Amino acid sequence: MIINIIDIRLHGRGGQGVMTSSYLIAEAALLEDKHVHAFPTFGPERSGAPIAAFARISDEKFYMKTEVYEPDIVIVQDPSLLSQIDVTAGLQQGGLILINTNDPNKADVQAVKQKRPDVKLATVDASKIAKEEIGLAVTNTAILGALCKVTDNKIIKLEVLETAIKNRFKGKGAISDKNIKAINRSYSEVSI
Amino acid sequence: MSKIAVTGDDAIAQAAKLVNPDVVAAYPITPQTIIVERFSDFVANGEVDTEFVCVESEHSAMSACIGASTAGGRVFTSSASAGLMLMFEIVQIASSSRTPIVCAIANRAISGPINIHGEQTDQLLFRDSGWISQFAETNQEAYDQTIMAFKIGEHPEVLLPVAVGIDGFILSHAIEGVEPVTKELVSDFLGGERKSTLRLDPDNPVSIGLLHLQDYYMEARAQVRDAQQRSKQIIIDTFKDWQKLTGREYNPIESYQIDDADYAFVTMGSGAGNARTAVDELRANGEKVGLIKVRVYRPWFGNEFSTLTKNIKGIISVERAHSFGSPGGILGQDVKSTLFDAKQTPYIAEYCYGLGGRDCLVKEWTEIYNRSIQGFNEGENLPYFWWGVRE
Numbered sequence: 001m002i003i004n005i006i007d008i009r010l011h012g013r014g015g016q017g018v019m020t021s022s023y024l025i026a027e028a029a030l031l032e033d034k035h036v037h038a039f040p041t042f043g044p045e046r047s048g049a050p051i052a053a054f055a056r057i058s059d060e061k062f063y064m065k066t067e068v069y070e071p072d073i074v075i076v077q078d079p080s081l082l083s084q085i086d087v088t089a090g091l092q093q094g095g096l097i098l099i100n101t102n103d104p105n106k107a108d109v110q111a112v113k114q115k116r117p118d119v120k121l122a123t124v125d126a127s128k129i130a131k132e133e134i135g136l137a138v139t140n141t142a143i144l145g146a147l148c149k150v151t152d153n154k155i156i157k158l159e160v161l162e163t164a165i166k167n168r169f170k171g172k173g174a175i176s177d178k179n180i181k182a183i184n185r186s187y188s189e190v191s192i
Numbered sequence: 193m194s195k196i197a198v199t200g201d202d203a204i205a206q207a208a209k210l211v212n213p214d215v216v217a218a219y220p221i222t223p224q225t226i227i228v229e230r231f232s233d234f235v236a237n238g239e240v241d242t243e244f245v246c247v248e249s250e251h252s253a254m255s256a257c258i259g260a261s262t263a264g265g266r267v268f269t270s271s272a273s274a275g276l277m278l279m280f281e282i283v284q285i286a287s288s289s290r291t292p293i294v295c296a297i298a299n300r301a302i303s304g305p306i307n308i309h310g311e312q313t314d315q316l317l318f319r320d321s322g323w324i325s326q327f328a329e330t331n332q333e334a335y336d337q338t339i340m341a342f343k344i345g346e347h348p349e350v351l352l353p354v355a356v357g358i359d360g361f362i363l364s365h366a367i368e369g370v371e372p373v374t375k376e377l378v379s380d381f382l383g384g385e386r387k388s389t390l391r392l393d394p395d396n397p398v399s400i401g402l403l404h405l406q407d408y409y410m411e412a413r414a415q416v417r418d419a420q421q422r423s424k425q426i427i428i429d430t431f432k433d434w435q436k437l438t439g440r441e442y443n444p445i446e447s448y449q450i451d452d453a454d455y456a457f458v459t460m461g462s463g464a465g466n467a468r469t470a471v472d473e474l475r476a477n478g479e480k481v482g483l484i485k486v487r488v489y490r491p492w493f494g495n496e497f498s499t500l501t502k503n504i505k506g507i508i509s510v511e512r513a514h515s516f517g518s519p520g521g522i523l524g525q526d527v528k529s530t531l532f533d534a535k536q537t538p539y540i541a542e543y544c545y546g547l548g549g550r551d552c553l554v555k556e557w558t559e560i561y562n563r564s565i566q567g568f569n570e571g572e573n574l575p576y577f578w579w580g581v582r583e
Contacts, residue, residue, distance in 0.1 A: 039366035063465035
């Protein structure tokens, strides 16, 4: 039996909560009774170094435990990575790339568009949203609202993501509410 | 109960929390760190009654565990790679002192060069130590096997320490869904507190761990040998008891698509998931291939292995471990010596793969299969081969 799996690769820098982002996707998917395997790549763990994390999701039980090399979806949390690494490497034909940027017309974002005209490119200013709603330019939660929107809530639903955030930040005061505001804003502000 | 989202390390910590050991003595090391961190949170929050011994090294961790276990306590620890190397002197004493300590291992490559990623060679060094040694493929298995390990080790017919391994990062730091059980279920399953007959008790003084020279050393070692043999039935019974309570089936040697298979992968740990996926893809192309997963490595379940392989024409043994200068793999040696007694010995191909956490994709597993079958069709065993090494 060959199983239909959605593979997500997240790019960010050490300290930006990329791992947490992949975990949140997994936690939300599990709340919808999906099957998941989500994990970071680890090298020498340095703040600021480019890192990736993965989330593999399916409606059916699967057993594969490799890293993700040919993702269906790529999420770029840190726009400065666009000029440093090939974020579209292995991205499936007709896949989706979601980029955190304050200006979709910037050369490095446009370069992605030119390189991969086949993929759906979505942008959201997650840094601004995170700064205004959370008080920190940590985009790992903020960008996930946009993911829900651009995938028509098919991978994870916005309200389920809210529950996952509530679970993760349980007992941590206003952080939960701030993050929920942030994902709702990125959900409505993302542009394709 | 609905599933919880946990990493492999977290799953083991949650399982240990339900067990509520009397003593935990451990020293953090990547990729096991989360187990120790989580468990110390449980202690700090009063969620367990455990005495947590903050030791200065793994050597001391295992020493403290032996002390606590000989005093009759239920004891848990955890380590990996270089940490295991440092505790290794005391690891031997844990089994010869018949202390049923449970040690979770986030399997990691051995230095050097230094590397923090997944590899099972560290735990396979337990092979000759008298420990019961198991591997898990998923976080659910890690959770369940951690709980079961206490029951197996503490059984009066066994009284041996038990190691439960999860592949570093691939499981230790990966989130999967785990169906939890309740503290009451675990307490009932384990029969309440540990009941120890052989222990340091001021009212009934005994000595444990004394000098044995030419007079008794061999008998003491033979007792560990016999306990290993006796543990086989206890392991099978414990797995069955767990299945009755949870519905989740466990066997020392497991198989997938083996009934009509001509060929079979043999492997351990999380790699079995990729092998299983490769079996599905190969079967979709008409290949009659199956998978044998070794869950319990020590004691070695040779009869069970032979039964599963009796109609297999070719075995492809693939392990994330290595032994320099050996005629083959570490697992491979057990596989081969078991097959030597078979009525019809199948062809065999042995592979070392994924050292230091190097990924091995599902398509590589199918390449390993095709390469092996080609050799078998030419009527040959394949020489031991390190998969994916750049020349």
